[in-house]
Every structure is written in C-alpha cells, then in structure tokens.
Amino acid sequence: GAGVSQSPSNKVTEKGKDVELRCDPISGHTALYWYRQSLGQGLEFLIYFQGNSAPDKSGLPSDRFSAERTGGSVSTLTIQRTQQEDSAVYLCASSLAFQPQHFGDGTRLSIL
C-alpha cells in the first residue's frame, strides 16, 4: 500500500523566501510528526498532531515555522523568511496512536 509521501523531494531557495513542505500521511493514521535532521545529526522534533487534539508545537524553533494539518490528513510545514541555518532534511512520519511511525523520504531543503 501507499506509504508516507512528501513533496517536494528537494527544494533550493534563496534566503528570505518562504517555503511550503507537504506531507501525505498513510490513510487512517491519526498521528503525524514533523522532524528536522541536519547532516550527520539526530532527529529534531518540530511538531506533533494527534487526531483532533491541539498540536504539540513545542519543537518549533522560531515563529517563522508553522504547520497545519487539514481534515486530519495532509499536513503542510511552512517556513517564512528562510535562513541558511534552516537547511536540512525535513522528515514527516505518521502512525496510529502508540504504534510505530512510518517515515516519508523527506524533503531536502537548501537555502542559498
């Protein structure tokens, strides 16, 4: 069956521009996570959506970062006024509650 789909797979943009990253989770999965991973580093938690509960935004590094999850399915991570330190791979994962996470292939974001 279909896994977690992320788009675009690669994004190169100029410093100061806004970017939107998309995640299509596995159908029926109630939990959705966004992570950031810099080269050779671990997973940095960004935001967590669980069902209809208010999202856990405790990992968002600044107010330039925001995320939405529409209709309990597709999620968009938006980074405004991008900075060079935002360059990283952004990973999305979905799961049923308390079950293993399924990761997408990620979006590699490069800020020039």
Add this chain to the structure above:
Amino acid sequence: GQQVMQIPQYQHVQEGEDFTTYCNSSTTLSNIQWYKQRPGGHPVFLIQLVKSGEVKKQKRLTFQFGEAKKNSSLHITATQTTDVGTYFCAGTSYNQGGKLIFGQGTELSVKP
C-alpha cells in the same frame, strides 16, 4: 519534560565484533521502539517492546526493555557491514498523549 538519552553517539567496530547501544528515559515508558536509519535513508521501524523486562530477538539483534521500563538496549552479535547505520530508540510516556520521543541515535560503522 520527558527526555530520552542514548549512548554512545558513535561506535566503530571491526566486522564480527559485537555492538550495543543503550537508551535511558527520564520517565517511565509505556513502550519503547527501535529504528534503523541507513546512510541517505529515513528511519525504519525495527521493533516495539511493551512489557517490563521484555526481551525480543531478530536474528543477530537482541532488544531488551528494563524492569522499571525506563531503559532499553539493542545488542548486535557478530556485526556485518550491512548493519551500518544509525540506530534510534524512541519512547512513549504515559502522560504525553502518545507522543514519541526519540533518542539522539547511535551511529554504527563497521570496518570489513
């Protein structure tokens, strides 16, 4: 808040040697999961442990969950070059609404 610590950060072994990574949580966990991320890939679920003192095996991999459900370990017997990658533990606490917290990961390199 809940923290999951993982050691060591890096481990270099000769092919055929054993390898162990350790995971400790600041709070009691309802379950712990282990993931493997190959270079250039995304984390892939390996196993989930739920019961106190649980031990599970997958071929050369042995996973343990501590009696107090606050620590876990992954042991690989007789490493092979295919074991190369980063191993992450991830735990869910009882009072975090199902949110999965990842450790920092242990990067394993295997010299043939």
